[in-house]
Amino acid sequence: MVESTGLYLVDIESVLDGSARRSIEDGMVPVGKVLILKDLIEYFYNQAKKGMSIGFTGLDEIKKLGSIKRSGVNIEIIENDKHVIRELNYEEIKKSIREYAWKSSAIIITSDSMMLDSAEALGIPVLYTGSKRTGKLKLESFFDDKTMSVHLKEGATPLAKLGKPGSWVFVKLSDKPMERAQIEELSREIIERASTMEEGFVEIDRTGSTIVQLRDYRIIITRPPLSDGWEITAVRPIAKLKLEDYNLPEKLMKR
Missing domain, CATH: 3.30.450.90 (Beta-Lactamase)
Incomplete structure (x- = not known):
């Protein structure tokens, strides 16, 4: 398990596949703050407005994250004033997440192997939740x-x-x-x-x-x-x- 700094930041994929939520519920996140970028919520909202399934799934998981009640863990929505997003697209959101984590020493919760590699290259700690899903649908x-x-x-x-x-x-x-x-x-x-x-x-x-x-x-x-x-x-x-x-x-x- 990655050494905890007490500050965690969720990534797009770990929200979409539910692994960010499960990592909190299952105790992989011991104690601390779990941060959600406001821009990430806006990104999902814009996708939902376009009728995209990624938007509906993302917003639903954000609501589930916000409703988690666990002693020692707080969910917080934050703005990233350290990175100016020119456009609310996928790559800009990913860049903003890395930038915020780098500046604030937060641990990124991600199931995206490419995010894992890029974050580690920058010296950003990662809680990787990308184990393969098994079992029947x-x-x-x-x-x-x-x-x-x-x-x-x-x-x-x-x-x-x-x-x-x-x-x-x-x-x-x-x-x-x-x-x-x-x-x-x-x-x-x-x-x-x-x-x-x-x-x-x-x-x-x-x-x-x-x-x-x-x-x-x-x-x-x-x-x-x-x-x-x-x-x-x-x-x-x-x-x-x-x-x-x-x-x-x-x-x-x-x-």
């Missing part, structure tokens, strides 16, 4: 070996498409409609895992929609204003099919 509990895709929508019952191309049925997975909070939580986990796993990445993140490739799952998340509520559609190939499996016309098959 909550989303995977909706799948079995016959499931082609899962369709989740707030206010509607969850559905699964079972079978194979040319021979499938929709099946209701529960009589209880999905709540918005459930789908938001699933979405956060998907995006967090895609950001920290080698086998996953966020392919597209734009106003109202996010497309993620995570192992064999291709996942589309939509939200207002693009849709009238939060939705997740996850598709997974269940088998490599032969031409015969598609029930094509005989003439076409002969070609």
Whole structure:
């Protein structure tokens, strides 16, 4: 464990993947102040205004950080008057975090290996929280070996498409409609895992929609204003099919 100076500063990735919060809850941060740059909150706010999932996830985690009650640990939002940010973009925020930590002798809490390397090069202490995430996604509990895709929508019952191309049925997975909070939580986990796993990445993140490739799952998340509520559609190939499996016309098959 890194020697504590009593002053900690959260980084973008450790907020997004929840590892900053968990490091406090699990006692990796023994005692002291945990600082959140006001510019980081503004960055997440601007991303959320554009409909970007990173913004919603970041703001939600900031709220969770602020609600932590642990003896000896205080959460504080601070302004960085040591670095003038020309534009609230990713690189400027990262630079501001390094600059503040360097000037104030704070320990950076990060799960970003590049931030780890750059901070250590500057002599800035780091609490690295970037261990690989393991275990199944909550989303995977909706799948079995016959499931082609899962369709989740707030206010509607969850559905699964079972079978194979040319021979499938929709099946209701529960009589209880999905709540918005459930789908938001699933979405956060998907995006967090895609950001920290080698086998996953966020392919597209734009106003109202996010497309993620995570192992064999291709996942589309939509939200207002693009849709009238939060939705997740996850598709997974269940088998490599032969031409015969598609029930094509005989003439076409002969070609």
